Amino acid sequence: MDEFIAGLPKCELHLHIEGTLEPELKFELARRNGIELPYRSAEEARAAYVFDSLTSFLVGYYASMDVLRTEPDFYDLATAYLVKAAAQNVRYAEIFFDPQAHTSRGVPFDLVIRGLRRAILDAERREGIRAQLIMCFLRDSEAGFAMATLLESLPYREWIAGVGLDSDERGNPPVKFERVFARAREEGYLLTMHCDVDQENTTEHIRQCLDVIGVDRIDHGVNALDDPALVDKARERGIGFTVCPVSNGFVTDGPKAEVVRRMLDLGLRVTINSDDPAYFEAYVAENLQLVRDELGLTRDELARLERNAFEIAWLPPAIRDGYLAELAEYTATAP
Template structure:
């Protein structure tokens, strides 16, 4: 089974590039940028304590080569695990808020994506996330700042601390993003306050194209039926679930899969939890057919042209048949 998972053509749709900052690269970038910083270890037990460590680590990211090296590090790992396509979250506000220009962030990431496709055979696109614990006005300003780079960004997302920051807070930002041609996704983290109401807002009020995490949707059968009817997929991350909540939510993920929901398996912040996509797939003890279905789901809900999806799906079916 481990060999089967290793060879499986994979699609990753929930990956924060800042969450791939391995301790060794963090130390290297600190030296490069002449930063004398005392970093706490990657230890936490809930979403809030994770975010404190997560944002602290970003201080080493200062220059375009830093962001290039960060992204290339992930993409090399992805290639080693046979990830064929990835959609990568980045958090510009986490950098612009400390004085790093937007152009520096996206310039380094974009160059890495181009090099990875040529050198590694991994195709990737960028999703710009807004930090929900900042003001909606800051999110709108960030959206406007992104427009000169619109051809480099496939969609927008919403992440960070969900408590007290419902989707409705960003309704106007998302409406403008839709007008600008961005596709829409949004974190509905596991076991948060008002989880079901936040999922409802994301689906019905905002009109997202997919939901990141979202396992709590099982608490409302009508919402499950609605995402089935609309074909909305969920980008689940079992290992990170098991760190910031009481379990990986494996039973819920399997139930959603059995119901026909387009569930996908992803790594979230693999340097911190830890575990890249291959380890997340292995953690659930799925059958071969379930693993194939998870990857079918991922390629189907990926933000790609139909003919590109079909080519990846054909590769997947060929692997399954063999």
């Protein structure tokens, strides 16, 4: 089964590029940029990744980004992830990036996106992995800052597939950004939003995503299962859910693997993703292995998770059909 998972053509839809900053690369970028880190080694830095909630995780997460200063830094960051993902047979990825976390500390938007874009183009040519960018807004910042970032992104519209919403959800409901997302939709962006696991007012936030914002999919969103009306609405609209089991185990009371089974049984388009793999020490293959082990998933069920991902990916139909055909062939012929 491990060999089957290793060879399975994969699609990753919930991946924060800043969350792929491995300690070894962090030290290299700190050296390059003349930054002194509060750790003596990469191993010591990794050992400091201790958190038990979304809030405690975000504190260290944003502090680590300080080593990202130049276009080559962002190029190296994205290249490292794409090479790793390609080695796990990720065929296509949609990558979140948080421009506000960089522009707020003086790093120009243009520099960030050019580094990421160049890495995507080079990885497709060298590794055969295709990727697109999703620009996320920080929900614990003001909506006006998000709108300004949206306007700043418009000259790069062809490089960005859609927009999302992440960071601390407490007291920051989707409707806070209603005007921003309405403008993004007008500009042709596709829409997604984080609805993190077991947050305050979580089912109301999911309802706002569906009824007010009109998202194309939901990141995390497992608490939709708490409300049968939300389940029915999501299923009718074909809304996808990008679930991240290993990260759930770090910031909540467990990986929530059982919700994957329930979502599959209810006919929801659930997918498996890695979220911030440098912090949780698990990329997409390890997340698939976890739910396989927890739920005893069959080959067909594992393939269904990847089929869900390719079906809800923001891809042209012809390219999507090619990936689905590749997945079907592998499932039928894998030993």
